[in-house]
Amino acid sequence: MVDSELSTIEELNERNGGMVVTESVVVLRNLWKVYSLGEASVQALRGVDLRVRRGEYVAILGPSGSGKSTLLNIIGGLDRPTEGLVYVNGENLGRMSESGLAKFRARNVGFVFQFFNLIPTFTVLENVMVPAEILGLGRSEARRRAEIILKMVGLEERLHHFPSQLSGGEQQRAAIARAFVNEPVLLLCDEPTGNLDSKTGASIVRLLVEANRRYGITLIVVTHDQRIANAADRIVNLVDGRIVGEYLCSHF
């Protein structure tokens, strides 16, 4: 990616109030993340360039500590880079305030984590309603949407259960429903099967792939599970904070 392209995106964005939709849902340029720990510092990302097309399914593979979670958190606006540019859905995240970022996340991004991160004192239904309410939907509309999505992920019999009353696979389905409820353009998953047995994990992978294929949701999954990677359109290999290889996958 060259500078002139980026300045064009910026200009167009400014002229259109940030509403430009480009072909790339994610554009990262020369991304660095350095954590300072007193005297020492850790270079978690060291010059990452990446573009992800609308509707693409990208798997990010790499050993533990290679910077996968850091990368995903920056793409999703949960963390900021030390250096570099981050565009998601045509918007420059580096220009946003904290509250702007929070709104941006609620509108555009769904997150799925290894340990589900459901609110333990909320029922499944209430957990899924939370992002819709953050977006400003009324309670009854949030509930209507949450019920539809929970049915889609096969949890219509579990609406009033608490997370602790569910199996791991069911908790991850609830977390996926929560990630989908605002119809995000981008779904970010950090080791979504890392805490599940392989059969349950496979059903979660099918659910994510279906969302990608059927609804065109752009999917980025961080994993060290080769099965997840095999279902992707593209595999990106991260080692020591750098992209060391990219492979297009063909599915015949």
Ligand SMILES: Nc1ncnc2c1ncn2[C@@H]1O[C@H](COP(=O)(O)OP(=O)(O)O)[C@@H](O)[C@H]1O
């Ligand atoms: N908040 C933090 N403070 C300091 N170092 C961190 C922090 N988060 C991650 N790191 C370090 O950055 C590197 C990349 O971490 P991470 O992105 O979690 O890798 P991965 O998800 O691939 O295992 C590791 O060396 C890790 O110890």
Ligand SMILES: [Mg+2]
């Ligand atoms: Mg990680």
